[in-house]
Amino acid sequence: MSRHYTEGAPLLETRGLTRHFKVGGAIARKTLHAVDDVEFTIRDREIVALVGESGSGKSTVARLLARVYRPTSGEIYYRGRALSSFRTRRDLLGYRSDVPMVFQDPFASLNPAYRVSHGIMRGLALHRPDIPRHQRRAEAERILERLGLDPAGEALDRFPYELSGGQRQRIGFAQALAYRPRLIVADEPVSMLDVSVRIGLLNLMAGLRDEQGVSILYITHDIASARYIADRIMVMYAGHLVESGPVEQVLQDPRHPYTQLLVAAVPDPRAELTVDKVDHGEPPKVVDPTPGCRFRWRCPWVEDVCHRITPELVELSPGHSAACHVAAARAGYGDVAVAVADSGDRH
Amino acid sequence: MPDAPVLEVRGLTVEYLTDAGPVRAVERFDLDILPGEFVGVVGESGCGKSTMLFGIAQLLSPPARVSEGSVRFRGHDLVTMTDRQLATTRWRDLSVVMQSAMNALNPVAQLGDQFADAMRAHGERSRATIRQRAEEVLALVGIDLVHLKSYPHQLSGGMRQRAMIAMALLFNPDLVIMDEPTSALDVVAQRSLMLQVKQLQQQLGFAVLFVTHDMSLVSHFSDRLVVMYAAKAVEIGSTKEIFANPGHPYTEGLLDAFPSIRGPRLPLTGIPGSPPNLLHPPVGCRFAPRCPKRFEMCDVEPPFYDAGTSRAACHLHALADKKVVQ
Ligand SMILES: Nc1ncnc2c1ncn2[C@@H]1O[C@H](COP(=O)(O)OP(=O)(O)O)[C@@H](O)[C@H]1O
Ligand SMILES: Nc1ncnc2c1ncn2[C@@H]1O[C@H](COP(=O)(O)OP(=O)(O)O)[C@@H](O)[C@H]1O
Ligand SMILES: [Mg+2]
Ligand SMILES: [Mg+2]
Numbered sequence: 289m290s291r292h293y294t295e296g297a298p299l300l301e302t303r304g305l306t307r308h309f310k311v312g313g314a315i316a317r318k319t320l321h322a323v324d325d326v327e328f329t330i331r332d333r334e335i336v337a338l339v340g341e342s343g344s345g346k347s348t349v350a351r352l353l354a355r356v357y358r359p360t361s362g363e364i365y366y367r368g369r370a371l372s373s374f375r376t377r378r379d380l381l382g383y384r385s386d387v388p389m390v391f392q393d394p395f396a397s398l399n400p401a402y403r404v405s406h407g408i409m410r411g412l413a414l415h416r417p418d419i420p421r422h423q424r425r426a427e428a429e430r431i432l433e434r435l436g437l438d439p440a441g442e443a444l445d446r447f448p449y450e451l452s453g454g455q456r457q458r459i460g461f462a463q464a465l466a467y468r469p470r471l472i473v474a475d476e477p478v479s480m481l482d483v484s485v486r487i488g489l490l491n492l493m494a495g496l497r498d499e500q501g502v503s504i505l506y507i508t509h510d511i512a513s514a515r516y517i518a519d520r521i522m523v524m525y526a527g528h529l530v531e532s533g534p535v536e537q538v539l540q541d542p543r544h545p546y547t548q549l550l551v552a553a554v555p556d557p558r559a560e561l562t563v564d565k566v567d568h569g570e571p572p573k574v575v576d577p578t579p580g581c582r583f584r585w586r587c588p589w590v591e592d593v594c595h596r597i598t599p600e601l602v603e604l605s606p607g608h609s610a611a612c613h614v615a616a617a618r619a620g621y622g623d624v625a626v627a628v629a630d631s632g633d634r635h
Numbered sequence: 636m637p638d639a640p641v642l643e644v645r646g647l648t649v650e651y652l653t654d655a656g657p658v659r660a661v662e663r664f665d666l667d668i669l670p671g672e673f674v675g676v677v678g679e680s681g682c683g684k685s686t687m688l689f690g691i692a693q694l695l696s697p698p699a700r701v702s703e704g705s706v707r708f709r710g711h712d713l714v715t716m717t718d719r720q721l722a723t724t725r726w727r728d729l730s731v732v733m734q735s736a737m738n739a740l741n742p743v744a745q746l747g748d749q750f751a752d753a754m755r756a757h758g759e760r761s762r763a764t765i766r767q768r769a770e771e772v773l774a775l776v777g778i779d780l781v782h783l784k785s786y787p788h789q790l791s792g793g794m795r796q797r798a799m800i801a802m803a804l805l806f807n808p809d810l811v812i813m814d815e816p817t818s819a820l821d822v823v824a825q826r827s828l829m830l831q832v833k834q835l836q837q838q839l840g841f842a843v844l845f846v847t848h849d850m851s852l853v854s855h856f857s858d859r860l861v862v863m864y865a866a867k868a869v870e871i872g873s874t875k876e877i878f879a880n881p882g883h884p885y886t887e888g889l890l891d892a893f894p895s896i897r898g899p900r901l902p903l904t905g906i907p908g909s910p911p912n913l914l915h916p917p918v919g920c921r922f923a924p925r926c927p928k929r930f931e932m933c934d935v936e937p938p939f940y941d942a943g944t945s946r947a948a949c950h951l952h953a954l955a956d957k958k959v960v961q
Contacts, residue, residue: 342792342821452909453680482679482848483892487905490894509821512894516903539896553826554896557854557878 294368299503300330300353300387300471304362307348311575321574322348324527325362327601330471333501335493337514337535339550340524343573346507349524350475353505354389355380385415385467390460392476404451404459405444408432411466431462435492454485461492471503472496479510490517511554515539520607523547526574526582529601533608543610543619546583581613589614639710640667641809641842642691647704649683649690652697658913660686662866664704668810673836673843675857675874677850677889679910683866684846685734688814691844692731693721709809727757730803732796732813739799740787746773746798747783753805772801775835793824797831804835810842817852829856850889854878862886865911865921872945882940882947885922920950 305326312318323345330336338346351357353364355371364371366383374380399407408428412419419427425444432440435458448456457477464472474493478486494517496502508514514521515535522532523544531544542548574582581587581594593613601609604619649661660683668674676684689695691706693713706713708729713721725731733739741749750769751762759765770780776797787795796816803811813832817825833856836843847853853860853874860877862870862885870883881887888906895901908925911917917924923933932950938959940952946960 341823454909483850483889484679484906485909487892487903490903511822512896515896515900516894536900550823551896553823555822555826555849555851555854556895556897557851557890557893 293366297365297368298329299332299334299367301328301365302352302362303327303365305349305352305359305364306361307345307352307357308360318575321527321577323352324574326524326527326529328522328529328532330503330505332470332503333497334520335497335504335506335518337511337518337521338505338507338524339509339511339514339521341509341550343526344524345527346524347475350389350473350505350507353387353473355383381414385411386470388464388467388469388472390457390464390472390474390477392479400448402447403444404446404448407463408444408459408466411463415467428462428466431465432458435462435465436488437462452485454481454488457481457485457489458492461489465496469502471505473505473507475507476509477506478513479508486513493517511539511550512556523550526572528582528598528611530583530612531608531610532601533605537605537608543604543608543615544583544612545587545589545615547610549586581611583612638670641670641709642666642668642844643705643707644691645705645707647687647690647706648702649686649695649699650702651686651699653914655914657702659702659916660699660866660913661690664868666861666868666871668842668844670809671836671840671842672859673833673845673857674859674861675853676844676846676861676863677853678848678863680848681910681913682863683913684848684863685814687863688731688812688844688846692725692729692812694731723757726753726803726808727806728808729810729812730806730808732799732803732811732816734815734818740795740802742787745784745786750783750802750805753802757806768805772804773798775804776801776831791824792820793828796820796824796828800828800832800835804839804841807839808841810844811836812844814846815848816845818847818849825852832856851893862889865916866913867921867948869922869949870942870945870947871939872942872947876944880944882942882945882952883922883949884926884928884951886947888925920948 305323307323309320309322310317311320326349338349340346348357352359366387371383374383405428408431409424412424412427428444429440432443437443437455437458443455451459460477478489481489490513493504493506497504506514506518518535520533521535521538523530523546525546531538531542531547538547539551542551572582572585579598580596581599584590584594587594591614599611599613601611602616602621603609604615644664644666647661647664648659651658651660664687678684686699690701695701701714704714708724747769751765754765754768769783773780773783778794778797778801782790790798799816817828820828829852832843845853845857857874860872860874861868862883864885870877870886872882877886878890881890892903892905894903906925911921919934920937923929926933928951932953937948937950939946939948939961940957941960942952942957
């Protein structure tokens with residue numbers, strides 16, 4: 289199968305990735321832009337965090353990667369190969385075992401009627417032909433033990449409802465690991481868990497990267513946790529990527545005003561409360577948008593140009609990009625007027 | 636002389652009667668709340684926070700029951716009140732905001748109608764008064780009046796929670812009890828809701844009892860903090876002091892488990908193990924099996940010690956010659 293893939297290509301890459309939904313009745317048909325023109329790369333042995341408010345399009349990106357949705361336009365490349373060119377069952381199974389998903393609510397991915405062993409053994413049967421049938425149970429126990437579910441034999445015989453939230457989330461990861469993945473797409477995997485359990489899972493993800501070279505797209509609204517495990521971070525607002533870069537750089541020196549708002553909203557017991565104004569802003573539902581920055585209604589820096597032209601991601605320092613006319617101008621990339629001339633008509 | 640507490644909880648114990656035996660989800664819980672005070676209660680899932688709130692508001696239903704203790708609200712014991720007396724007190728003087736607005740709001744009724752129903756249930760007849768009050772409370776929480784005609788699913792998560800708070804404020808209560816009202820929200824919406832609650836509280840003067848599993852959330856908002864572990868309070872004190880100088884190893888563990896977005900990137904330790912099954916809680920200190928500082932005395936249940944800045948149920952303070960308090 290490897291002959292299909294391009295040598296040296298990044299593990300995963302998206303170009304112009306876009307997903308729209310038709311909304312409204314038959315007469316007032318409208319188009320909701322959940323994800324627009326999103327471009328990013330994930331390399332081997334890398335945790336990339338995708339953060340943003342609810343409704344910003346994070347789960348839609350995850351579902352596009354998991355092929356739950358097809359892109360409206362744009363393309364996803366897995367090891368250099370366009371997903372749209374995957375036709376055979378073998379290709380698709382191969383991709384699904386290389387790139388499994390872990391969901392926020394583990395109940396959604398665990399069949400309540402079956403014992404925990406069922407899903408993991410089924411994954412092994414499908415995706416690990418190298419393991420003979422009589423060794424599957426032992427392999428399943430090995431995986432659970434590695435995730436700290438002890439005694440593993442006992443956990444395998446439980447039903448999902450008999451497990452605590454943290455245990456269920458570990459089972460979600462165990463199912464993904466049974467596939468021997470290259471990239472795990474984890475959509476808010478820890479947001480419902482207690483701090484103490486959450487840390488176990490964060491360390492687990494970091495361990496998968498460090499010890500097995502697995503990459504993870506870590507989707508979350510918990511930016512502080514992203515800081516601890518991610519190498520890079522991407523910020524989404526209203527369907528657009530608005531900032532991306534090395535995690536420390538982005539969090540210590542956020543360039544996009546939205547990223548600044550996000551960072552300021554993170555509760556930090558060790559710091560004084562800085563924000564004292566109630567911000568009732570919400571990410572807009574992007575329906576039939578006209579050009580312009582989607583953050584402009586909430587933006588403290590808004591300029592004329594922001595109402596007319598959608599800002600593109602501009603690399604402001606090595607590897608660190610933001611999509612903001614004013615931030616670009618401040619970083620010396622021309623003034624706002626020049627940014628006008630340079631921008632395309634992306635919307 | 637300081638004001639009398641608006642709420643005095645003494646020895647509150649709540650049991651779930653299960654086939655395997657009684658599960659004590661709240662055990663001998665004491666708490667005073669002063670008028671206008673903001674009290675936060677934190678602890679891991681399953682430690683009994685919701686059960687405690689429901690026990691205070693008398694909203695428990697079988698198999699749960701208050702087996703011991705009293706809950707005096709403005710001097711009257713809610714535990715021994717008749718359902719009728721409770722019906723007038725609850726909502727009017729003491730209101731509850733649940734974890735999920737989706738469960739608490741009626742999905743098939745417009746907001747305005749839900750407000751009107753609540754007010755009619757409490758004897759308000761004048762349509763003009765009802766309309767005016769509904770508009771007032773919506774304005775208080777910053778929701779546009781057009782949403783009086785909206786259904787819950789038409790609102791964002793943050794707006795639904797604010798609508799719940801508006802409902803809770805309909806009758807100018809003295810105490811608002813909140814059960815993890817922000818847990819379904821993202822950080823920005825969370826922060827804006829917390830600021831909103833704090834602002835309203837200062838403006839209207841009600842007291843707040845706020846429960847959360849996320850300790851960082853209340854750090855800037857609560858005056859006092861109660862840390863709960865396995866059905867019991869283990870530390871009580873001023874929020875600031877507890878964050879600066881935790882008096883119980885469990886509190887310390889919770890604090891160390893927080894990734895911080897500023898400052899150095901320290902490795903996260905967390906708390907090993909998981910909370911006990913409340914059907915068979917450990918004897919002695921319930922946290923001892925997970926505690927890095929346990930020693931011989933921990934086989935005996937610790938009383939509350941005066942830990943200087945807070946009260947903490949940990950024998951370490953005996954070693955430091957601190958006094959037992961009640
Ligand atoms: N199947 C769908 N049909 C219509 N709209 C959808 C669908 N899935 C998502 N959306 C809309 O797309 C936007 C992005 O949603 P989502 O990707 O779930 O955001 P996030 O995960 O960041 O909260 C939202 O406005 C949401 O309502
Ligand atoms: N319906 C029930 N039957 C038996 N035990 C229950 C029931 N609901 C809750 N419990 C017990 O009460 C404990 C506390 O639950 P809860 O008050 O919901 O905790 P929290 O709100 O802190 O997450 C649980 O750990 C469980 O042991
Ligand atoms: Mg989502
Ligand atoms: Mg609860």
